[in-house]
Amino acid sequence: MQNITIAAVSTRNRLGQPIDALADMRAWTEKAVRQGAELVLFPELNVTGYIQHAAARQWAEPIPGPSTRQVIQLARDMGVILSCGILEREEDRFYCTHILANGSGLIGKQRKIHTPVQEQPYWGFGGSIEVFDIGKIKVGITICRDSFFDEMTRTLFMKGAELVLMPFGYYNVPRSRYLKETIHGMSIQKACWTNGFFALVCDSAEDRAPNEWEENGAKFPGWAGVIDPWGSPLVFVERDGNGEAMVVQGISAEVLQNRRNHPNFLAAELRPELYQWTQASSETSDPGLIHLRRHFSIPRPMPT
Amino acid sequence: MQNITIAAVSTRNRLGQPIDALADMRAWTEKAVRQGAELVLFPELNVTGYIQHAAARQWAEPIPGPSTRQVIQLARDMGVILSCGILEREEDRFYCTHILANGSGLIGKQRKIHTPVQEQPYWGFGGSIEVFDIGKIKVGITICRDSFFDEMTRTLFMKGAELVLMPFGYYNVPRSRYLKETIHGMSIQKACWTNGFFALVCDSAEDRAPNEWEENGAKFPGWAGVIDPWGSPLVFVERDGNGEAMVVQGISAEVLQNRRNHPNFLAAELRPELYQWTQASSETSDPGLIHLRRHFSIPRPMPT
Numbered sequence: 124m125q126n127i128t129i130a131a132v133s134t135r136n137r138l139g140q141p142i143d144a145l146a147d148m149r150a151w152t153e154k155a156v157r158q159g160a161e162l163v164l165f166p167e168l169n170v171t172g173y174i175q176h177a178a179a180r181q182w183a184e185p186i187p188g189p190s191t192r193q194v195i196q197l198a199r200d201m202g203v204i205l206s207c208g209i210l211e212r213e214e215d216r217f218y219c220t221h222i223l224a225n226g227s228g229l230i231g232k233q234r235k236i237h238t239p240v241q242e243q244p245y246w247g248f249g250g251s252i253e254v255f256d257i258g259k260i261k262v263g264i265t266i267c268r269d270s271f272f273d274e275m276t277r278t279l280f281m282k283g284a285e286l287v288l289m290p291f292g293y294y295n296v297p298r299s300r301y302l303k304e305t306i307h308g309m310s311i312q313k314a315c316w317t318n319g320f321f322a323l324v325c326d327s328a329e330d331r332a333p334n335e336w337e338e339n340g341a342k343f344p345g346w347a348g349v350i351d352p353w354g355s356p357l358v359f360v361e362r363d364g365n366g367e368a369m370v371v372q373g374i375s376a377e378v379l380q381n382r383r384n385h386p387n388f389l390a391a392e393l394r395p396e397l398y399q400w401t402q403a404s405s406e407t408s409d410p411g412l413i414h415l416r417r418h419f420s421i422p423r424p425m426p427t
Numbered sequence: 428m429q430n431i432t433i434a435a436v437s438t439r440n441r442l443g444q445p446i447d448a449l450a451d452m453r454a455w456t457e458k459a460v461r462q463g464a465e466l467v468l469f470p471e472l473n474v475t476g477y478i479q480h481a482a483a484r485q486w487a488e489p490i491p492g493p494s495t496r497q498v499i500q501l502a503r504d505m506g507v508i509l510s511c512g513i514l515e516r517e518e519d520r521f522y523c524t525h526i527l528a529n530g531s532g533l534i535g536k537q538r539k540i541h542t543p544v545q546e547q548p549y550w551g552f553g554g555s556i557e558v559f560d561i562g563k564i565k566v567g568i569t570i571c572r573d574s575f576f577d578e579m580t581r582t583l584f585m586k587g588a589e590l591v592l593m594p595f596g597y598y599n600v601p602r603s604r605y606l607k608e609t610i611h612g613m614s615i616q617k618a619c620w621t622n623g624f625f626a627l628v629c630d631s632a633e634d635r636a637p638n639e640w641e642e643n644g645a646k647f648p649g650w651a652g653v654i655d656p657w658g659s660p661l662v663f664v665e666r667d668g669n670g671e672a673m674v675v676q677g678i679s680a681e682v683l684q685n686r687r688n689h690p691n692f693l694a695a696e697l698r699p700e701l702y703q704w705t706q707a708s709s710e711t712s713d714p715g716l717i718h719l720r721r722h723f724s725i726p727r728p729m730p731t
Contacts, residue, residue, distance in 0.1 A: 236698055236701060237693075237696055237698065239690075239691055239696075240690045240691065241690075248698070250701070251701065252701050252702075252703070268691070268693075271621070271693060272693060272696075272697070273577035273578075273581065273621065274577075274581075274697060274698075274699070274702045275701075275702070277577065277578075277702070277703070278701070278702045278703040281703035282703055303607060303608075304607075306616060306617060306620045306657070306658040309613035309614075309616055309617055309658075310617050310620075310621075312610060312613055313610060313613055313614050313617050316610045316614075317575065317577065317614075353610070354610040354613075386543075386544045386545075387543055387544065387572075389541075389572075389575060389576060392541055392543075392576075393576070393578060394540055394541065394552070394578075394579075395578070397540060397554070397555065397556055397579075397582070398556075398578045398579070398581070398582045399556070399581070399582040399585035399586055
């Protein structure tokens, strides 16, 4: 890792209006770059729109596809790395995907791994967890609740992640209470502390009226921030409201090294030979899921 | 699981005075049982005394041994299950151990798994992670920082734990700030939420003057509490001070079932086929440690 300046933006979440969403991205990216940002993160599905409805599929695109090309162009114009969310279509399958691009092209993409039950009718489960070396730092991506799965954040650490991008599309959590008072906020801080990486987080900002697909509309609280490898927020938007917001923050390689070299850095003291997970996983081809779903009698579709 | 009433006591931490420590336990157990407690937890090494010094070894005992027999007698007299901490000697090896006993005898013991570097000169690493069925509920034990290792708490869940006993011997964290403002407190709440178990926690209570083994003495803040399977504290000692304290709390089987049957219960949605941990662990006989220690160049003794 080298020192780098990163930004996260809580943008509006427009449904099926990628041209307008990309224009939002351009305006925010200009502001971020003027403040020195070398990488800018946008929320889950910010290009396509986030909606728990089959209508979403009509707006899906291949990756790379039209919106990806626009993002690459924007990255080229601004000389910056961008990460944003697109509902991905691949043949007849759909994924909630976040891309990472610079002016030369698509660096990579991460599909949402732990798709919740309320999204499963509309898009599927990602099939691999990736870490991308962008030169100054190695980057992983968790999409929304992926960040709460200890095994996923540990996997990103094991694959070398020094920074995890955490885009969200979360309803109804007042941002002033998010980090200190919600189990989700605690979870992000714990993941950083236990794995010694930085997290760059942002949620959508939208107060959407009831519409043809959403009986109650949608209300995203619009927070953004950076958590350091000790689990401490370096910056976080906490004032009330759910308007758009941006954070720009320099992060230090020395801080990461100090955390990972601390005598009590947990990830260096694991005892894998003792953990049940390892044993359970070696027994059958898909043992964890089979074990868990049998144990809890959860009648849910298997990932595809 | 069936409904059960549990108690945790933050007791004094006496160095090498097991008779007095056992008398403390008797006094507190009487109070707890009068309030309906069926299981009472005491802090890390409360019988032997917690000290980071070779002197501790002179006070170590086999398990079962003299103190274990006293604890069984106390459990028999009070008709209760007890869990307390004894520095264990087995031949020429030493362990930081927590026992679980009822009036019929020793139910089991758990040795500390993730012994920190500052304790490693004096006692070793436990070699197995156990869950004990005590009739009404299945119980695991994490000793102090063991509770912060996601793999250990997940292992306890995978082995069936519905309640995790978390005895601590932690210095210098004001108890009024512990749960909300420290990464350790957040970590405990996250472990309960992500695994859907209850946690019964207590730290030592002691304000020990400098002495022949501790240049600066020791100051344990003396908190105790119960966290539910949603990660929410049911009861927690938060008033300032570091005096002794006790919590007694009924816990509900229905709450645990509701958490584990929630559509978004994370542990039921794991994707073990994708996690790096599994892959790394299948490569060599002790791969995780070798991998991690090579990666971070940590010159530390291997567990024995």
